[in-house]
Amino acid sequence: MFAFNVTLTDPTGRLDSATQALIKGDLEGALRWIGRYVQGQGSLELAAMGVSVGTTGYLADADANAFPSVAPLAGGGSLIAAGPAYELVTGSDPNGATPDFHVSLNVDLIGRYWFDPTPDDLSDGPPVGLIDFENVMVHEVLHALGFTGNQRDLNGNFANLDRSPYDLATRQDANGLWIYDSAAVRAANNGNPVPVDATHGLGSRWYHVDVPTDLLFWAAGSGVRRPLSDIDLAILHDNGIQSVTPDADSNIWFGNDTSDIVAGLAGDDHLFAMGGDDRLTGGTGNDLLDGGDGVDTAVYIATKAQVQITGAAGNRTINSAQDGRDTVRNVEVFVFGDKTYFDLAGSDATVGRLYGAAFARAPDAAGLAVQLNALHQGLTPLQLAANFIASAEFVVRYGASPSDVAYVTALYNNVLGRIPDQGGFNVQVDALAHGTTRAQLLLNFGDSPENQAKVTSDWMLA
Incomplete structure (x- = not known):
């Protein structure tokens, strides 16, 4: 007011x-x-x-x-x-x-x-x-x-x-x-x-x-x-005029180009976060959540099993008895009552899968925001893969200077969760011997159909 x-x-x-x-x-x-x-x-x-x-x-x-x-x-x-x-x-x-x-x-x-x-x-x-x-x-x-x-x-x-x-x-x-x-x-x-x-x-x-x-x-x-x-x-x-903080009524709210945290509470809210890495909670009601630019998060009471998710990455409908029916646009991270899921496509999805390939885990939202912002500012997925390999967490998991055989074996274990088949193993080791970089091989494993199916069942929205 x-x-x-x-x-x-x-x-x-x-x-x-x-x-x-x-x-x-x-x-x-x-x-x-x-x-x-x-x-x-x-x-x-x-x-x-x-x-x-x-x-x-x-x-x-x-x-x-x-x-x-x-x-x-x-x-x-x-x-x-x-x-x-x-x-x-x-x-x-x-x-x-x-x-x-x-x-x-x-x-x-x-x-x-x-x-x-x-x-x-x-x-x-x-x-x-x-x-x-x-x-x-x-x-x-x-x-x-x-x-x-x-x-x-x-x-x-x-x-x-x-x-x-x-x-x-x-x-x-x-x-x-x-x-x-x-x-x-x-x-x-x-x-x-x-x-x-x-x-x-x-x-x-x-x-x-x-x-x-x-x-x-x-x-x-x-x-x-x-x-x-x-x-x-x-x-x-x-014109620079600030929105009122949402209340229990139906609100229309616009954020700033900073990292906003906003909750719509009750009512049918329209929340437009604009720039920044924002965190949006629609609350009850049938809401419209638009994360805008940045790596944005939508928060729900319902568990993943309790929601019906339709649409494609960047334009979802999230429907549950607990949170209502929401239209969600330009949001990359969904925090449900039991687990966090990531909604990525294209090169963003490639970078997200690097976490599973390099560290055998789902991304953390803050770290993913850093990597995606770097991608959007001009770094390539291959450059980011090289950064992952140079990280302390990668060294702990793969060793400081593993041999090609040890590196490929670790990729099969960490990325695909299995021991290598001999034919596939030989192809990967031979690729390294003939000029394929370890960063490129990490990307290849991360984007493999086998790994895509694995992360989709675990932490990536289909």
Whole structure:
């Protein structure tokens, strides 16, 4: 949550006291609604005003009152922040004593609204034919928190080189369609960017998502209450705004590019860890867990035998009576109630199997994170295999300087758990004699079908 204050004035004189009370109550409710998901420093000062722009004008309009420069951009100009977002992130108020942002309410269209008499009860909604005023106010506040920037012209061109986070994330794709593209939005949108409105007037164009069911769609809907979406909160995350720590309700949470530890508790939670080596616990409920980059861990109460696992590495469904039905993406380590399993594919799986080949054991999560991060930063599996051979643990198991015969015999024992067959043994010793390195042989044993079957039954998810 965050602190705020709302003032309302009506220079038109057309809003009676009862309507003004409903407007102010729903504005405050809209800020509390957003505060269920994000937190920050300072105190946001919102100035709302009744204006008359005709029955063909906008319903409402909002924006930040200041755009402080945050940092220089490589191509010139400055990264600018919406003042309210800047204050939530830094605690510094770029407006001083004046309001941080404004909302203009068109009194000529005030009759189109349904005002929620209980704005903190989000289970209700407007009747058919009326627009949810509180919903529209959440939409408008989000403009001031980050769905804004250095206004483009109708062709998408800027007047100068300054850019907001939203501006930097907006571009045309290969088909000429305008999209918002960031790591957070791709996490929230199942790996895809989100289209933005590029067809309406400047009051709408560029700073709305072109998804009709989304709260930040360019047109308000009648008879519906749109929730804050994963996409909406991803864009606030791109503005540096921090998520609220999850509670027992249904949460949408975005982490930082550090090693986060977060638990969703009850409810149907959407947890996006982003960068870092993160540890996620969905708790009860049907959750979405996305580890993002790094080597990430998902924790469950249920034992391995109590869960049903479907999907492929990097995109799993984990279903159990104890933990609910979870969609789990970009998670490499699963800690069940009885045992830890690893969910790896491709070169990551090759590195994971090196532990079984070199040390005759499952990986430890911390050590695996080190090795996978090294792989992702450019080391090859062969280089990592050489590092395994040079390790103290390898020397203890294989000896300081074993002969080729002793080394191959140890590989059969440690990797495959059996004495060598003479034909296979001769092939491996001959390979070493003719230039195959011990690191390459270790990789070969680790990736052999026999070892893959062995580790899959023990600690690797199939």
